Amino acid sequence: MTDTELPVRVPTPRHYLMCPPRYFAVDYAINPWMDPSRPVDTELAMRQWTALRDTYRELGHTVDEVPPEPGLPDMVFAANSGTVIDGQVLGARFRARERAAEAEHFRRWFVEHGFRDVTMPRHINEAEGDLAWTGRLLLAGTGFRTEPAAHAEAQEALGVPVVSLRLVDPRYYHLDTALFVLAEATETAPAQIAYYPGAFSRGSRRALERLFPDAVIADADDAACFGLNAVSDGRHVVLPVEATALADRLAERGFEPVFVDVSELRKAGGGPKCCTLEVRK
Ligand code: ARG
Numbered sequence: 001m002t003d004t005e006l007p008v009r010v011p012t013p014r015h016y017l018m019c020p021p022r023y024f025a026v027d028y029a030i031n032p033w034m035d036p037s038r039p040v041d042t043e044l045a046m047r048q049w050t051a052l053r054d055t056y057r058e059l060g061h062t063v064d065e066v067p068p069e070p071g072l073p074d075m076v077f078a079a080n081s082g083t084v085i086d087g088q089v090l091g092a093r094f095r096a097r098e099r100a101a102e103a104e105h106f107r108r109w110f111v112e113h114g115f116r117d118v119t120m121p122r123h124i125n126e127a128e129g130d131l132a133w134t135g136r137l138l139l140a141g142t143g144f145r146t147e148p149a150a151h152a153e154a155q156e157a158l159g160v161p162v163v164s165l166r167l168v169d170p171r172y173y174h175l176d177t178a179l180f181v182l183a184e185a186t187e188t189a190p191a192q193i194a195y196y197p198g199a200f201s202r203g204s205r206r207a208l209e210r211l212f213p214d215a216v217i218a219d220a221d222d223a224a225c226f227g228l229n230a231v232s233d234g235r236h237v238v239l240p241v242e243a244t245a246l247a248d249r250l251a252e253r254g255f256e257p258v259f260v261d262v263s264e265l266r267k268a269g270g271g272p273k274c275c276t277l278e279v280r281k
Contacts, residue, residue, distance in 0.1 A: 006254040007253070007254040008254065009183065009234060009235035009254045009255055010234055010235060011059070011060075011233040011235035012233060013060055013061060013062070013233075014056070014061040015061070015063075015279040015281065016056055016061060016062065016064070016231075016276050016277065016278055016279065017063075017064050017065075017078055017109070017276075017277040017278075017279050018049070018063055018064070018065055018066070018078050018275055018277070019067075019068050019075050019076050019077075019078045020046065020049060020065060020068050020076070021042065021045040021046055021049050021068070021075075021076035021265065022042075022068040023042075023070050023073055024040065024042050024073055025073035026073070026267050026268050027073055027098075028098050030099075031144075031170070032171050032173075032269070033171070033267065033268065033269035034267070034268055034269055035267070038267060040264065040267055040268075041264055044264045045076070045265055048260070048261055048263070048264055048265060049265065051260060051261070052238070052260050052262070052272055052275060052276075055260055056231075056238070059233060059236050059238075059258070064113075064279070066105060066106060066109045067105075069101070069102075071101075072099070072105075073268070074098070074099050074102070074268060075105070076265065076274075077268070077274040078106070078274075078276065078277040079127060079128040079129055079176060079274050079275065079277050080092055080099070080127050080128065080174075080274070081102055081103060081105075081127055082106050082127050082128070082277050083127045083128055083131045083133075083154065084277070084278065084279045084280050085133055085160060085280050086158075086281075087116075087117065087280075088117040088119075088158055088159075089110045089115050089117060089118040089119065090121060090127070090157045090158055091103055091106065091107045091119065091120040091125075091127070092121065092125055092126060093121045093122070093123065093124050093150075094126060095126065103120070119157045121153055121157070122153060123149040123150035123153050124145065124147045124150055125146050125147070125150035125153070126146050126174060128273075128277055128278065129141075129145060129146070129174035129175065129176050129274065130145055130146035130176070131146070131154060131175070132175055132176065132179060132181055133160070134181050134191035135181075135184030135185035135186070135191050136161070136185045136191060137161050137162070138154060138158065138160045138161065138163070139163050139175065139179065139193075140154060140162050140163065140164050140175070141165050141166075141167050141174060141175025141176075141179075142164060142166060142167065143166050143167035143173075143201075144170065144173035144174070145173060145174060146175075148164060151164045163207065164204075165179075165200060165204040165207065166200060166203070166204045167200060167204075168201050169198060169199045171223075171224075172196065172199035172223060173269070174274075176228075176229055176273045177199070177223070177228060177229055177269075177271075178195055178196045178223060178228055179193060179194070179196070179208075179228060180193065180194055180195075180228055180229070180230045180231070181193050181232065182194055182232045182234075182250070182253075182255060183232065183234045190212075190214075191212070192214065192215070193208075193212050193215050193216070194216035194217075194228060194246070195208060195215060195217070195228065196218040196219070196220070196222065196223035196228055197217060198223070199223065216246075216249055216253065218246055219245075222245060225242035225243050226240050226242075226243070226262070226266055226270075226272075227239055227243030227245075227247075228246075229270070229271030229272055229273040230272060230273055231272050231273050235256055236255075236258050237255050237256065237258065238258045238259075238260055238272050239258070239260070239271075239272060240260065240262050240266075241260065243257075247259070260272055262275075
């Protein structure tokens with residue numbers, strides 16, 4: 001493809017919900033990235049998070065903040081606490097008891113900010129950690145955190161078609177560590193996604209190939225630096241500074257990479273997307 005044939009990517013303004021890492025720490029290990037013996041610099045995490053938030057604002061997006069709570073060091077990973085489509089909110093139910101209390105803080109934020117339709121799941125559901133909205137389908141990960149029964153529950157609560165996908169590599173324990181939506185489907189164009197096939201079972205890989213034959217295919221290095229834990233507004237793709245190879249491939253498709261440093265947050269197994277819950281009204 002020559003430059004003149006590059007598709008024009010049109011960004012759309014987004015509304016994000018984030019939670020500052022004021023009490024960020026790695027006190028327990030619930031994924032292979034977390035090592036409680038390794039020191040964490042909470043102030044550095046705050047600076048990296050602030051730069052991420054300001055990046056969204058500079059791109060013209062709205063960012064709201066949920067107040068952080070002492071004793072909930074992973075609360076910065078807001079994406080795990082809610083899935084919002086057409087103003088309907090499906091909250092979270094965490095697998096790890098250490099994170100259980102986060103769900104209620106986010107539920108309360110939604111209720112206090114005028115969301116009328118807020119459902120809390122009965123099955124383990126780590127929200128946008130495992131649920132990705134393409135504009136048509138809700139791609140739903142399972143294998144490590146969110147239960148398959150939560151996928152059916154999400155379909156009922158949100159009224160959207162759900163496609164279950166099985167994750168098989170413990171390093172990619174949430175769907176949002178292995179797949180992201182570059183551009184939602186429109187009237188005239190299908191959704192664009194990027195994913196790392198190695199994170200998925202054989203059957204799920206084949207399902208992804210059928211649904212998204214034009215997907216950007218990421219490799220092991222792209223995934224290992226959390227390159228797929230990215231946030232796209234349809235044009236700008238906010239992703240970790242290490243993900244240069246993936247960024248080049250996205251640029252070839254007309255997307256504009258925007259780099260952020262999330263080295264400190266990665267010590268808990270998170271990246272830009274984990275910190276970012278999208279409020280779709
Ligand atoms: N320490 C957190 C956990 O293991 C990290 C969550 C990252 N969030 C995400 N959306 N992948 O639950």
